[in-house]
Amino acid sequence: MSLRAFGLALGAAAAFSGVAVLEAPVQAADIAGKTLDFSGRARLTGAGGVVGSTSTLDFANGSGKFGPSAGAAINLSPSSLPYGVFGSTFSISDLSLTKLTASTWGLAGAPVANWLSGLPSGIAFTLESFSLTRTTTNFEAVIAGFFTPSSLPGGGDLTTQGKFTLEGTSFSADVTPIPTPALLPGLVGLGFAALRKRGQDNSEQDA
Secondary structure, eight states, X not given: OOHHHHHHHHHHHHHHHHHHHHHSOHHHHHHTTOOEEEEEEEEEETTTSOTTOEEEEEEOOTTSOOSSSOEEEEEOSOXXXXXXXXXXXXXXXXXXXXXXXXXXXXEOSSOEEEEEEOOGGGOEEEEXXXXXXXXXXXXXXXXXXXXXXXXXXXXXXXXXXXXXOTTOEEEEEEEEEOOOOTHHHHHHHHHHHHHHHHXXXXXXXXX
């Protein structure tokens, strides 16, 4: 690769990285790497259906009652974190799941915008993937999506404390925003340094 091509490649990387850094809200730094822990009650209706059928993961509301409206989750994160007061509640939307095998379910349809909402400072979590597995004693799910408005990707787990039944069961869950790589500002600096050097080399050649 020629010096010019190398410089152009670095310049493109710098431009891309610069946009990534400049567009990241200040709030991203506030929540990055800080786990949101929560719990509640839920039930899985239609769990006994055939493969390919749709089930509903119904989250109970603040009174412990189930229904078509969004449920309530209890914030278990320390109050020192940006997610609000320990023991406060926020909204968690019910999920439509497709039965993939006799013991696994996956999120049906499009991502669920604001699956978690009602947190301080407008923090919410959009769910892109929810992979639920039935074990011999409980249910476990792997969660993936992104936080808004920071757009930071996030992932976590949900574990029930027993079998999902018509009466429901308790669950505990967590989601952690993945920090923006600290490497990006360094890459931006490296790219602009290469651009400056290329400009100097061109000036010397023209002279």
